[in-house]
Amino acid sequence: MAAAEIAYELGLVESARRLVDETTSFDLSARDKARLDWFGQITSGSVWFESGAARTFVTIAEQLRDGGDADMALRSLVPIAHRCWWTRTKTRTREYLVEAALAMGMADDDPRVLAVIGLAHPEETGPTILKRVSRMRLHEMTDPIAAMYVGIAAEKAGDFATGVRFLGSAIDGLREQVRLVPLTQALVHYAWAATQTGEWPAAAAAAHEAASLARDTRQPQYGLTAELVGVLATALRGTEADIESSLAEPERALLAMKGGPLLATAHLARGAAAIGDGRHDDAYHHLWPVFDETDSAFHRFMRWPALLDLVEAAAGSGQAGRLTDLIVELEAVSMHSGPPILRLNLACARPLLAAEDQAEPLFIAALAQDLSGYPFLRARTSFSLGRWLRRRRRSAESRSPLRESVSVFDALGAAAWSRRARQELRATGEKVGRRAPDLRDRLTAQELQIAQLAADGLSNRQIAERLFLSPRTIGGHLYRIFPKLEITARAQLRDAFADRVGD
Incomplete structure (x- = not known):
């Protein structure tokens, strides 16, 4: 069993299965039977679809804990916690998994505990995770798996900037150890987090590598997610005229698997491409399913980083009134759970929803936030402020925020946004050249x-x-x-x- 687990982490899936088959000739202890059951669940892929999977995994974890293997017990809960984050899961099931993780007897700041509770129920556990992760020092963390779990926990609690740092370190360590299965997973999480922090070339590269490794390690959900995140990173840069051809194959595969919320990333990619081009009606059409609880693509937690896109699309297409209840809900989530990415998205969205004569102080408040880890949010808010000032015939005042937005868009490689910001700046009467080609x-x-x-x-x-x-x-x-x-x-x-x- 130990050899099978090592082989699986190295990506030698068939070797791992053969080793597991050999265990059937032994008289196994209760702990080893639980390890065998867990391995069967993981390699079958049923964790993503099977009814009652949460109870199955918690039972396995409890057997492992009672057999003296609390480490494996906690790790065994990570896959089902992933399913909780990606699918529509009842609140009671989320609470059940959090309770199970906390009952494993490990310290409450153990990286495995933080990852499980962050994936299972981020709205309730987010404040605790943010507090505990803030005390951790990356240079003191020598185990790449621990770094990966901390990065996942931070990202799921809405702190993408911290998540990128821990996940990046984990990737380096896992690569050195040639642990291909967790490396694939870390790359996907890193790619998702890096799209939010404006590190799009790195996100695209990580997503591409993860998609390739996922095929070798038989992790189809991770591979398809990586492909979609890679398209999202490309859409944010605005360097690809046609993203549909890149979305087609992973979407077909996920539809065949009844992926539901796994398709949310495709909607975000289309929405990002449309909002970058200033096509507000199209952007709203693409993004709304992720926020609509009646739609199969609804994703409770992907709404956090996508909120500014939706608000800008709605405001630009005359549909801001439809967002009233949503904003009230997400303001309450922000107050209760404090996800940094949601708090910052709300701050940057408020001036776009305000009456014309009330917007200026909200723009100033948004730009007073600590947006150092999220330069794209700052650049977009500066751009919106510049546009607002110019439309109120305050062209001279509008130039400074517009210049800042141009500079940051260029540095990020946000080609479509750079073009729009330059157009606005020219409209103020300022001479501005074209973006230097990258x-x-x-x-x-x-x-x-x-x-x-x-x-x-x-x-x-x-x-x-x-x-x-x-x-x-x-x-x-x-x-x-x-x-x-x-x-x-x-x-x-x-x-x-x-x-x-x-x-």
């Missing part, structure tokens, strides 16, 4: 990842080992990358990856 926009997610590693000084062999590819494959990618970046030598990569901020 040659990195020409690269695929995998090419971007390889080029960045090469720019950091890694050799082809080192990159190959890191990405589980052959050195020859890396060389082939670099051969295609150089002309796209208009360079001829490896030494020029570092300059090519310097930040490009247009005038």
Whole structure:
């Protein structure tokens, strides 16, 4: 059983199954029978769909705890907690899982405890998680699995900036240990968190790698989610004219699996692309299903980071009145649970919903928030303030926030937003040039990842080992990358990856 668990983490799924089959010839203890049951649940994939799965997993966890393996007991609850976050789960079931995790006898700041309760019931456990994670120091954490669990807990509590730091560290450690199954999961969580913190090239690269690893490690839900998050990162940058072709295959697969809320990310990607282009009606149409409890794509917690998109779409299409009850609900969630990403989205959304003569102090209040970990939110709010000032014939005052938005959009690589901000700035009478082209926009997610590693000084062999590819494959990618970046030598990569901020 121990060998099977190791093989599974290394991505050797068939070897793990053969080892498990061999255990049937032994007289197993209650603890080992529970381990066997857990492994069967995980490899079958039934955790995502089976009725009564929460009780099954809690029973297994209790048997493991009673058998003296509290560590495995807690880890065994993580998959069913993931299902809670991704699906419509009754409040009582969420509470049941939180109670089960807290009853495993581990410290209340144990990373495994935080991950389970954060995934199972973030609205109730979020404040506790945020408080405990704030006391943790990344440099003191030597176990990459522990770092991954802390990153997941922070992200689910709405602190994406902290989640990115812990998950990024976990990815490095898991990669070194070649633990492909948890590496795949950490990459997906990192990609999702990084989309919210404006680190879109890194998010796209992580999503691409996760999708590939998920196929090798037989984790289809993670793989399909990674594909959709990768499209979302691309949509936010506004560098891809047609995202439908990228969404088609993972959507078909999830529909066949009756994925429901797993499809929410596709709606967010379409909404992000539309709102970036200023197509407010289209954006509202794409985003509303994620907020509509009667729709199969409804996702309770994905509403938090997507709220500003929805509000801007509604305000721009004359449908702001439809959001009254939703805003009241999410304001209450923010007061009770304190998710940073929801609190900041609400702050940036309020001026867009306010009467014209009441908006200015709300813009000032939003920009007074600590948005250092969320530069895209700050840039969008500066852009909205600049537009509001210009429409009130205060063109001279509008230039400063518009200049700031242009600068940040350029630095983030938000091409569509940069174009719109430049148009607004020109309308004030200020001369402004076009965005300096970022040659990195020409690269695929995998090419971007390889080029960045090469720019950091890694050799082809080192990159190959890191990405589980052959050195020859890396060389082939670099051969295609150089002309796209208009360079001829490896030494020029570092300059090519310097930040490009247009005038």
